[in-house]
Amino acid sequence: MQDYLNQLENESIYILREAAGQFRKAAILFSGGKDSATVLHLAIKAFSPTKIPFIVLHIDTGQNFPEVIQYRDELVKKYQLHLEVRYVEDSIKKYHLSETPGKFPSRNALQSYTLLDAIQELELDACIGGARRDEEKARSKERIFSFRDSFGQWDPKQQRPELWNIYNGLIHKGENIRVFPISNWTELDVWHYIKKENIPLPSIYFSHKRKCVKAGNNQWLAYADFFKLSPNDVIEEKFVRFRTVGDISCTAAVESVATDIDAIIEEIKTTKISERGATRLDDKISETGMEDRKRQGYF
Amino acid sequence: MQLIKFITAGNVDDGKSTLIGRLLYDSNAISNDILESIQQSNGTIHLAHLTDGLKAEREQGITIDVAYKYFSTDKRKFIIADCPGHKEYTRNMITGASHADIAIILIDATIGITEQTQRHTFISDLMNIPCIIFCVNKMDAVDYAESVYQKIVDQISTLQFINKHQIEIIPVSALNGDNVVHRSNNIPWYNGPTLLYLLETYQPIENTVNLPAFLQVQYVSFQNQKRYFFGTLLNGNFEVNQEISIYPTLQKNKIKELYVLGNATSKATKNQAIALTLQDDTEIQRGYYLTANTTAIDETKFQFKLYNQFSAICFWFDTTPFIPSKRYFLQHHSLKTYVKCQSITEVLDLNVLKFKEYNHSPIEMNTIFKAQLISAQPLLLADYTKCAALGSFIIIDETTYKTVGSGIVVNQ
Numbered sequence: 277m278q279d280y281l282n283q284l285e286n287e288s289i290y291i292l293r294e295a296a297g298q299f300r301k302a303a304i305l306f307s308g309g310k311d312s313a314t315v316l317h318l319a320i321k322a323f324s325p326t327k328i329p330f331i332v333l334h335i336d337t338g339q340n341f342p343e344v345i346q347y348r349d350e351l352v353k354k355y356q357l358h359l360e361v362r363y364v365e366d367s368i369k370k371y372h373l374s375e376t377p378g379k380f381p382s383r384n385a386l387q388s389y390t391l392l393d394a395i396q397e398l399e400l401d402a403c404i405g406g407a408r409r410d411e412e413k414a415r416s417k418e419r420i421f422s423f424r425d426s427f428g429q430w431d432p433k434q435q436r437p438e439l440w441n442i443y444n445g446l447i448h449k450g451e452n453i454r455v456f457p458i459s460n461w462t463e464l465d466v467w468h469y470i471k472k473e474n475i476p477l478p479s480i481y482f483s484h485k486r487k488c489v490k491a492g493n494n495q496w497l498a499y500a501d502f503f504k505l506s507p508n509d510v511i512e513e514k515f516v517r518f519r520t521v522g523d524i525s526c527t528a529a530v531e532s533v534a535t536d537i538d539a540i541i542e543e544i545k546t547t548k549i550s551e552r553g554a555t556r557l558d559d560k561i562s563e564t565g566m567e568d569r570k571r572q573g574y575f
Numbered sequence: 576m577q578l579i580k581f582i583t584a585g586n587v588d589d590g591k592s593t594l595i596g597r598l599l600y601d602s603n604a605i606s607n608d609i610l611e612s613i614q615q616s617n618g619t620i621h622l623a624h625l626t627d628g629l630k631a632e633r634e635q636g637i638t639i640d641v642a643y644k645y646f647s648t649d650k651r652k653f654i655i656a657d658c659p660g661h662k663e664y665t666r667n668m669i670t671g672a673s674h675a676d677i678a679i680i681l682i683d684a685t686i687g688i689t690e691q692t693q694r695h696t697f698i699s700d701l702m703n704i705p706c707i708i709f710c711v712n713k714m715d716a717v718d719y720a721e722s723v724y725q726k727i728v729d730q731i732s733t734l735q736f737i738n739k740h741q742i743e744i745i746p747v748s749a750l751n752g753d754n755v756v757h758r759s760n761n762i763p764w765y766n767g768p769t770l771l772y773l774l775e776t777y778q779p780i781e782n783t784v785n786l787p788a789f790l791q792v793q794y795v796s797f798q799n800q801k802r803y804f805f806g807t808l809l810n811g812n813f814e815v816n817q818e819i820s821i822y823p824t825l826q827k828n829k830i831k832e833l834y835v836l837g838n839a840t841s842k843a844t845k846n847q848a849i850a851l852t853l854q855d856d857t858e859i860q861r862g863y864y865l866t867a868n869t870t871a872i873d874e875t876k877f878q879f880k881l882y883n884q885f886s887a888i889c890f891w892f893d894t895t896p897f898i899p900s901k902r903y904f905l906q907h908h909s910l911k912t913y914v915k916c917q918s919i920t921e922v923l924d925l926n927v928l929k930f931k932e933y934n935h936s937p938i939e940m941n942t943i944f945k946a947q948l949i950s951a952q953p954l955l956l957a958d959y960t961k962c963a964a965l966g967s968f969i970i971i972d973e974t975t976y977k978t979v980g981s982g983i984v985v986n987q
Contacts, residue, residue: 280578280652285836286807289848293793293805297861297909322848323805324837326798410645417640432640436978437666437892439673440967442906446976460654462645 281469288315288457289322290441291420295402295455296322296329298445302402302455303333303360305391308344308478309521311406313351314466315457317475319404320355330404332357335390337364337383339523341498347478362394379504380497380525392428395452402445404455410462420459426450464544471537481540483517483532495528519544576647579774580654582671582704584664584695585681590712594681594749595644595657601756602771604646641671650775665925665941666892668695669981672702673967676779679770684713684723684746688730690926696734697928701888701943702983703960705780706741708773714762715748721764738960741777745770786810786877786962788867789955790849792859793909804859805850806909809964811867813843813851821857822864823881823953829854862910864955877961881953884917886986889946893972893979897938903979904971905950913951914970921945945985959983 292315295302304319306312319328334348352359367373367389375381395403409416419435421443436444445453458466470477480498488496489503490510497503498518499511503525516529517540530547534540585591598604644655656671658664672678678699682692699707709731717723724746731744745754746765753759756771768776788811796803813819817830834850835843843849851865859865866879891897897916905914921930923943930945938944959966970980 280576283578283846286846286848289836290793290807293848294909296805297794321837323794323796323850325834325839325850326796326803329794329796409643413642416642416644435640437670437969437981438978439670439969439981440908440963442908442967442969442981444906444969444971444976444978446904446971448976460643460645462647462652464647465652 281465281472284458284461284465285318285321285469287441287460288318291443291455291457292319292322292404294421294441294443294445295404295457298443299402299453301331301398301400302329302404303331303394303398303400304328305403305405306332306334306348306359307406307521308334308340308348309406310466310470310477310481311408311458313406313475313477314461314469315404315406316351316355316357317473318457327356331398332359333394333398333400333403334359334361335364335387335394336361337387337523339383339500339502339525341478341480341518341521341524343480344478344521347476351476360394360398362390362397364390366390367393379506379509380491381502381504382523382525384523384526388428395428396450400452401447402453402455404457406458407454407456408461408463408466409459418456418459420456421445422454422456423447424452424454428452464541467537467541467544471541478521480518480521483515483535483539485513486516486529488512488514488516488529491528496531497528498524500524576651578652578654579676579777579779580656580674581677581679581774582656582658582668582675582699583679583681584658584668584671584699585712586683586689586691589681589683589686590749591657591681594679594710594712594747594755595655597749597752597755598655598771599644599646601752602646602648641667648771648775653774664691664694665698665890665943668698669702669890672698672704673981675702675704677706677708677774677777678704679708679710682709682711682727684711684717684727687727693734693928694925696736700736700738700740703738703963704740706743706777708743708745708770710749710770711744711746712749714746714753715751719746719748719753719759719761724765741780743767743773745773786957787879788813788845789879790865791909791964792861792863792865794861795859801852802856802859803850803852804865805848806865807848808843808845810845810962812845813849813867815841818868819853820866820868820879821859822866822879822955824858824863826857827868828857828865862907866955877957879955882950882956883953884947884949885954885956885984886920887946887948887968887982887984889944889948889970889980889982891938891940891942891944891980893977894940895972895979896940897942897944897980899938899946902973904973905948905954905968906971907954907956907968908964910952910954911971912954913973915949917947917949919944919946946982948982956984958985 364383364386373386375383419438487499489499491497517532519530534543583591642657646653658668658671680695711724711727728744746762747754753761754769758769790806790808792804792806794805815830815833819828830851831854832852833840833843835847899916903914919933922933924931957965966984968982969978972979
């Protein structure tokens with residue numbers, strides 16, 4: 277009997293091979309986070325000993341952790357990946373967009389513009405992402421091959437039924453499929469797999485000393501120059517790690533002394549706060565933050 | 576640790592959401608921030624809200640789609656496909672059932688078996704889910720009376736099944752947690768297992784039919800002057816130097832190199848995602864099958880066979896009715912071809928759950944019907960109950976590209 281991690285791995289590889297078989301040009305959406313690192317690792321295994329038939333696309337908000345960019349460039353070199361980077365900064369100029377106002381100006385929602393432009397420019401018919409169904413309730417109803425119309429919209433009521441492991445990737449010009457190979461993985465599954473496969477991660481996933489700003493109820497953000505802070509803001513040096521990797525402005529740190537994967541797995545098992553609940557400021561804007569953004573073309 | 580997938584089906588008010596909430600809650604799968612969000616003003620937890628859906632659903636007061644939930648115990652990892660129980664239940668339940676090892680069907684102890692229970696059972700049976708667990712819920716509302724449970728057990732024993740299943744019937748109260756994760760002190764007369772115990776110990780039945788090894792080619796890549804074929808190996812083993820047959824071209828070839836997850840190997844086993852190269856360079860496209868050669872002609876053993884014409888039970892999902900004379904796409908896993916309907920023989924009467932002769936009325940959404948189909952390309956098929964991978968397909972509209980139906984192969 278196969279171990280469940282092997283079962284998940286084989287299922288994900290099957291999905292990635294379906295994407296390669298069905299689409300003319302697909303990109304792996306790479307953020308540098310553990311989930312996209314896992315998808316990239318799976319893709320490399322899925323097509324070995326040949327080169328992966330996907331490009332790698334990074335939507336750069338300009339609010340990245342420097343450690344993540346360094347990590348991305350190392351991976352690209354190691355696996356000779358075809359990397360394309362598109363910048364939210366360019367979309368801001370082109371479309372006169374404004375950041376979400378406030379103390380911690382966020383560009384998270386603006387990524388959709390850059391992504392949709394990149395899809396058009398690079399003529400991508402599919403984008404492969406590391407979203408998981410256990411992350412959030414809007415994601416729990418997501419298909420593995422998820423249809424987006426020519427405006428990039430996700431319509432939960434018009435989703436294609438998905439039976440067995442038969443994936444319908446047919447689209448008209450301008451439409452797009454988002455492929456989610458690790459839909460059925462949980463946060464712990466990802467960590468167990470990273471451990472088993474020895475997948476390298478950006479250093480910010482492990483405990484380190486960092487200058488942090490208090491961002492509300494027991495939430496700390498990594499300090500960044502572009503924050504609009506007042507003298508009352510609390511800035512402290514803390515031992516922290518990041519449980520997800522997004523923009524500096526919307527990814528909260530968790531206080532932790534976990535310096536290796538075993539310690540992280542132990543922390544996740546005992547901690548009683550969900551991954552997005554602990555770390556994502558963007559979901560807290562409203563109860564339906566993710567659902568609304570997905571409808572508008574978010575990852 | 577093993578991965579088990581199950582579906583939950585029930586009527587609108589028989590406590591399905593509460594049961595799932597209870598499973599997640601009692602197995603410690605809920606984090607504090609989520610718990611806080613479902614806490615009521617008096618401090619109690621509203622378990623049903625754990626499966627609350629999208630804004631779009633809350634606005635309309637319905638569940639529109641299958642939701643996937645995850646939890647694990649020390650023994651197993653579970654994936655729940657939670658199928659909504661209203662109007663579109665056929666489509667949603669068939670979708671969920673196509674992924675399930677186990678079906679959990681809820682029965683309200685205060686009501687007993689309903690038409691809906693019979694439909695859920697019928698679909699679980701038709702989709703050949705190997706294990707069906709009936710949870711007689713709301714036992715607290717009938718004072719945990721054995722007589723009520725026994726009456727429902729008798730009702731279940733009258734249900735007819737086409738296929739063979741392991742059947743279990745458990746008295747539970749999802750609200751109070753009786754016999755879900757923890758054994759109940761309120762039901763001393765029941766000596767059987769709890770729901771979680773069954774989920775943790777159920778052993779999936781291996782395919783009874785003896786199938787030779789095969790794989791469907793998902794992707795072909797030409798690199799390093801070699802042609803690589805990628806696919807997942809089903810049933811049995813592949814070895815280097817092994818003779819294989821190619822379908823539908825019926826050519827013979829020999830395995831030259833094998834790769835499992837990137838590593839060169841001499842042998843690959845069942846369910847592994849593999850890559851291979853062949854001795855002779857012949858034309859093989861995505862969707863073709865590579866099969867282990869069986870030399871002995873043994874009538875009792877399964878023989879691979881190609882079909883252009885076959886019988887199927889079809890499920891219609893689209894708001895636009897099925898048009899028998901129209902050409903559709905048929906997707907048989909990695910193979911896409913055209914399909915036409917030669918004849919519709921019978922249509923399921925959902926009220927009595929019997930197939931009846933087709934009376935030429937339109938095939939509307941959620942209709943289940945038997946048909947003779949003709950495919951443009953020959954397909955490697957098998958009866959769905961003998962091999963789900965060879966016996967299942969979806970139907971796609973050629974102009975809208977929507978998945979409009981699906982089907983299972985019968986009597987082949």
